[in-house]
Amino acid sequence: MTDLTGKTALVTGGSRGIGRAIARRLAKEGALVAFTYASDEESAKETVASIESDGGRAFAFRAALGVPGDADGLWAEFDAAIGKHSDTPGVDILVNNAGVVGGGQIHEVTEADYDKVFAVNAKAPFFVIQKGLERLRDGGRIINISSGVTKVAFPAMTSYAASKGAIEVLTLTLAVTLGPRGITVNAVSPGTIETDIHPWMADPDAKAHAAAFSVFNRVGQPTDVADVVAFLASDDARWVTGQNIDASGGSGLGI
Template sequence: MTTSLRHQDKTALVTGGSRGIGRAIGRRLGREGALVAVHYGHDRASAERTVKEIEADGGQAFPVHAELGVDGDADTLWEAFDRALSARGARPGVDILVNNAGITLPRPIADVTEADYDQVFAVNTRAPFFVVQRALTRLRDGGRIVNVSSVATRVAFPPIVAYTMTKAALDYLTLALAQELGHRGITVNSVAPGYTDTEINPTLSIPEVRRRYSEASVLGRLGTPADIADVVSFVASDDARWVTGQWIDASGGVHLGA
């Protein structure tokens, strides 16, 4: 398969890039010419495996470690990123920032503790806010910010209410940043997956749940990480230069009807 190098000479950072959707995004951007920083919080082996996969595809990548959801996480992330770029002799700065890292909280409101609430907001909302804030001096004009949201922000789904609130806040961050950074030619968009076949969804091992989620899409199947990565790659490319401040449904048409 011939792959376009539409991200040639670009540097990308993908948070939560070692597994699932983040891994697929990193591999796609790497195949298309970007130097990819694969961020991970805990699983170094998975991050190194993803780096090797990107290199096997003909791309360039390196791992970056920072635990998200703790004090100083954004500074730790960007300092590690800066050191890694310097060690490679690469020019400083970033062209594409993908805020993908996140955790789930599959509990209805009655079962959510204050500690649960604080943790899911710390990782899913607070971390990307300050990751972007610290990125502003590093992000080159004409760059791209892509926030990985969720189709759940557009439907009522009480079993994951706190998680969905974190993604709704991220959607607003997308709008505000798009307006604030437009004068620099930087676009900011949200990409919203639906039911996607990754390890973050352990209930998919239950046949009935898998069937029900597959049937929720008008296309009759679960999404794959590559389905989402392809959309992110487009939004991060020059082809999407006139698209900003948008919430892009990448769910396969989940819950379109009653």
């Protein structure tokens, strides 16, 4: 167990899937969790309700990412809401989880598709961090969600993999930049995770094929990733920075 009592966390894209699991886990450890959602207000309300039913504290707000002014808009919404839930402004833990999947080999990717993937997956986290630095307390944590597709060649997701590669380099760079403030910056790279963005997993054969990539012969669950994030958010990880933690269940090790 990692004690995050008295900490405030902000998770982007926290209403569903991996983001929801992260929000729930950080709240379970005592943090006040703010999280964003893109459009599904009902799922956001369900996530808040599930956290509160477990004795935690959370609030959600809508923030569109991948559009001009997205980082400024996100922090304006956070600033407007935090006073209703805490006497202390600012944030201790920032988890850049929100992202979009972009498929296609290089000859199949349009410029518009590429721009959307990079706007959400690479540009938005960059400026969310930049605009948030004055709100992020010394000794804080930044955790960027990357992907296992940066570890092996995956031509079917060329632009997505490239956008996540950008996040990993940003993580490494910021670890040096923010080290003097005691802020750690790390990335977590999941493999295939069973969430509603993968409807194809309803096919037993497709799910078994995905499971075979892991040495454990199963697909990952959102909690598998959330547990790693909780560790990086804790004081136990105070001496870990600039790292990309593989949370893929050993996917691709036998390739």
